[in-house]
Amino acid sequence: MGAGLSGLTAAYHLKERQVLVLEANSVPGGVCRQGSFRGLAYPAGSAYFYYPGDPAWQAWYRELGLPLADALVDEPVSALLYEGRWYPDCFSQSGFRKLPLPSHAKDGVMKLIDRLAAWEEDWDLIGSDSLPNPELDAISLAHFLEREQGLPPQVTSIFAPYCRSCLGAGPEAVSALAGLFFLMAEFSKESRIAAFPEGNARLAQALAQSLSPPVCCGHTLVSLEPSLESVDLLVWDSLSERGYRIQAGVVILAQGKFSARHVLPSQAGWDIDVFQRFRYSSYVVAALCGSISLESRGYENWVAGDENFSDFILSPRIPKAGEPRVMTVFAPQPYAQNRAALLRTPPEEKAKAILIAVDRHFPGTAREVEEIHLYRFGHAQIVPYPGFLSALKGNIDQRQGRIILANSDLEGLPCIEAAIVQGQKAAHQARILLMG
Ligand SMILES: Cc1cc2nc3c(=O)[nH]c(=O)nc-3n(C[C@H](O)[C@H](O)[C@H](O)COP(=O)(O)OP(=O)(O)OC[C@H]3O[C@@H](n4cnc5c(N)ncnc54)[C@H](O)[C@@H]3O)c2cc1C
Numbered sequence: 001m002g003a004g005l006s007g008l009t010a011a012y013h014l015k016e017r018q019v020l021v022l023e024a025n026s027v028p029g030g031v032c033r034q035g036s037f038r039g040l041a042y043p044a045g046s047a048y049f050y051y052p053g054d055p056a057w058q059a060w061y062r063e064l065g066l067p068l069a070d071a072l073v074d075e076p077v078s079a080l081l082y083e084g085r086w087y088p089d090c091f092s093q094s095g096f097r098k099l100p101l102p103s104h105a106k107d108g109v110m111k112l113i114d115r116l117a118a119w120e121e122d123w124d125l126i127g128s129d130s131l132p133n134p135e136l137d138a139i140s141l142a143h144f145l146e147r148e149q150g151l152p153p154q155v156t157s158i159f160a161p162y163c164r165s166c167l168g169a170g171p172e173a174v175s176a177l178a179g180l181f182f183l184m185a186e187f188s189k190e191s192r193i194a195a196f197p198e199g200n201a202r203l204a205q206a207l208a209q210s211l212s213p214p215v216c217c218g219h220t221l222v223s224l225e226p227s228l229e230s231v232d233l234l235v236w237d238s239l240s241e242r243g244y245r246i247q248a249g250v251v252i253l254a255q256g257k258f259s260a261r262h263v264l265p266s267q268a269g270w271d272i273d274v275f276q277r278f279r280y281s282s283y284v285v286a287a288l289c290g291s292i293s294l295e296s297r298g299y300e301n302w303v304a305g306d307e308n309f310s311d312f313i314l315s316p317r318i319p320k321a322g323e324p325r326v327m328t329v330f331a332p333q334p335y336a337q338n339r340a341a342l343l344r345t346p347p348e349e350k351a352k353a354i355l356i357a358v359d360r361h362f363p364g365t366a367r368e369v370e371e372i373h374l375y376r377f378g379h380a381q382i383v384p385y386p387g388f389l390s391a392l393k394g395n396i397d398q399r400q401g402r403i404i405l406a407n408s409d410l411e412g413l414p415c416i417e418a419a420i421v422q423g424q425k426a427a428h429q430a431r432i433l434l435m436g
Contacts, residue, residue, distance in 0.1 A: 001221045001263075004030025005200070005416055006406040007254030008207035008215075009423025012064075014430055020248075021211060022235060024220035024255075028208040031380060032416070034201035035326070035373050037289035042315040042326040043199025044285055044375050048073065048300070049416050050185060051192040064206040071194035074317075078186070079298030081361060082158065082305075086297045090158075091186040101154055108151045116184040125181050126411055127421040129394035133177060137389045141171040141179030159183065161302045161310035168281025168383040168414060169335035178384035178413060195299065197315060200416050221263050224251060224403065231402050250430045254406035254423065256280065258379050269400030277391060278409055282338040283380035284331040286354045290370035292325040294362050307334065308357035327365070329354055332380075339378055347374050381414030388412055399429045 001007065003023035007030075011021045027033070035044035051072060052058050061068050080090035082099060089095030093113055097106055123132045131137055136144065141163065145151045156171045159179070166182055167174045185191050196202035208215050218238040225232040231251045236243050253260050261275040286309075296314040303311060309331040319325050331354055333342050342350075351372045359366035389412045398405050406426040411418035 001251065002030065002254035002407070003028035003204075003208065003215045003217070004254060004407070005032055005204055005207070005419035006408055006423040006426070007252065008204055008211075009420050010252045010254060010406050010426040010430070011211055011423075012207050013424060013427030015210065015212075017430075017434065019211065020213065020246075021215040022219040022221060023215050023217045024238075026217050028215040028217060029201050029204035030419075031377055032200040032204040033285075033375060034198040034205070035287050035328075035375070037287065037326050037371065037373070038324045040315065040324050040326060041198035042287055042328055043195070043197075043201065043313060044287060044328065044373065045199065045201070045377065046416060047199040047313055047328070048193050048195035049200060049203070051194040053190065064203070064210070066196075066203065066206055068194060071196050073193045073195050073299040076298045077193045078300045078302060080158065080302045080304060081297075088297050090298075090302065091183075093187075099158065102152065105152050105155055108149055109155060112145075112149060112151075113187050116180060116187055117189070119180070120184055120188055120190070123181060123184065125177075125389070125413060126415075126418050127425070131177065131389055131393050134390055136177035136180065137175045138386060139176050140386050141174050141176045143172075144176035144180070145171065158304055161304055161306075162186070164332040164335075165302075165310040165330050166414070168283075168332065168381040169385065173335055173383070173385055175384045175386045175389055177389060181413070182415075193299065203416070221253075221255070223263050224253075224265060224268065226251075226265070226268055226401050226403055228401075248402075250402050250404065250433050252404045252406050252426045252430060254426065256379050256382070256407055256409050257405075260405065260407075264403070268403055270397070270405075274396060277388065279383045279385055279388070280339075280379040280409075281335055281381045281383050281414075282333045282342045283377040284333060284342065284350055284354070285375040285377070286329045286331060286351055287373040287375075288327040288329060288355065288358065288365070288369045289324065289373065290368045291322075292327050292365060292368050293319060294327065294365055303361060306357055306361070308354055312358075327358070329358060335383065342376060342378065347376070350374060350376075382409035382412060384412045384414075398425060399433070402433065404429045404433075 031045045033045035076089040078091045079088040220236045222234045257275040257278040296317045312329045315326045392412045404426045406422045408419035
């Protein structure tokens with residue numbers, strides 16, 4: 001159930017079985033969405049991934065026909081607009097040093113980067129049932145930076161757009177462990193970022209295309225009835241506007257827990273109240289389409305200090321004369337009133353606010369915009385708030401009877417690697433169950 005990356009990965013690893021993937025949306029991919037403007041593909045949701053160092057992961061991408069080497073992003077990967085000036089390569093020691101910060105702040109961050117490099121040796125949060133340095137999950141990233149590291153609030157504000165975009169909330173509202181884990185990957189000398197023109201939608205499409213029968217889009221799971229031998233499902237088909245029943249030997253629920261808790265009956269075995277502890281961010285992505293002439297300072301361009309958006313990607317990165325260009329603007333919604341505000345604000349109003357904010361930083365851009373494509377994600381990403389990872393890891397069974405949970409939210413971390421690992425684990429559990 002659910003054709004996001006976790007559900008598609010699970011189905012891919014069970015291809016030798018009779019697998020049916022049902023997806024509520026009209027297209028597979030979940031938050032990995034592709035947009036298109038005059039034939040130009042751009043990321044309309046999840047955009048980039050880490051080039052896998054592990055040969056098994058590399059082989060997996062190759063098996064899916066994904067040209068990993070071509071996807072490697074050119075340097076500088078990241079640039080930060082801070083107090084009106086661009087700072088390319090901001091997530092490196094040399095790039096960070098150029099920021100207009102007091103020297104004690106820069107020295108403190110250099111020490112932190114060294115610590116992150118040391119932690120990188122043994123921190124493996126994704127796929128693991130336990131936490132390294134659990135004490136860091138009890139506090140927020142802002143608390144860690146300012147109180148424990150003695151760094152000034154400017155440093156926190158520099159990491160704020162990154163946190164809002166990648167972790168669904170600002171540094172004061174995300175766990176220090178989760179924040180540092182993500183920043184570790186950004187500052188790492190080992191890891192490299194890779195991206196396809198249409199973002200991670202390419203990966204979702206490769207997985208979806210490998211499935212037969214194809215993903216049934218517009219089919220929403222309404223309820224589940226597990227028994228000893230099978231699971232009965234009630235599904236709504238939005239195309240024919242009819243409900244139908246279906247029976248499965250095993251069900252993998254690869255949807256977020258905000259939705260899973262509504263379809264799981266109490267006898268399924270989980271304490272449904274536990275799923276109330278899962279908090280989600282919401283997100284607007286605005287694709288500004290036209291003849292955008294703005295220079296792309298990095299692949300990922302971060303903007304500090306603007307509540308309207310956090311970062312943007314330009315496709316293509318280097319403009320070609322006379323060809324269309326898209327500026328994908330990421331606008332995470334202020335956490336915690338996020339979803340209500342998103343529903344209240346008409347899309348046109350939201351698009352206008354983003355356009356005005358972009359034009360304030362980059363005058364003249366609004367004039368070059370011909371179309372705005374707006375994407376709204378109500379439950380975009382799991383938010384690893386302080387204490388959540390400790391409550392989660394090893395404490396929620398992935399399987400009860402014939403129902404298996406997947407989805408990146410079960411790792412507590414919003415990234416594609418978490419979704420893929422969840423899908424792989426779910427497929428493994430299903431295979432054991434079906435063999436038995
Ligand atoms: C705007 C944005 C940008 C991001 N950028 C990045 C990035 O650059 N790099 C990165 O690593 N991560 C990024 N992420 C996070 C990452 O992409 C996600 O964590 C991951 O793709 C989630 O996959 P998933 O399968 O766990 O969940 P989802 O993608 O949410 O998939 C769940 C699917 O279940 C379906 N569903 C829900 N309920 C039902 C039902 N009742 N019946 C049938 N189907 C149902 C949904 O429609 C959805 O398709 C981003 C996230 C967002 C929102």
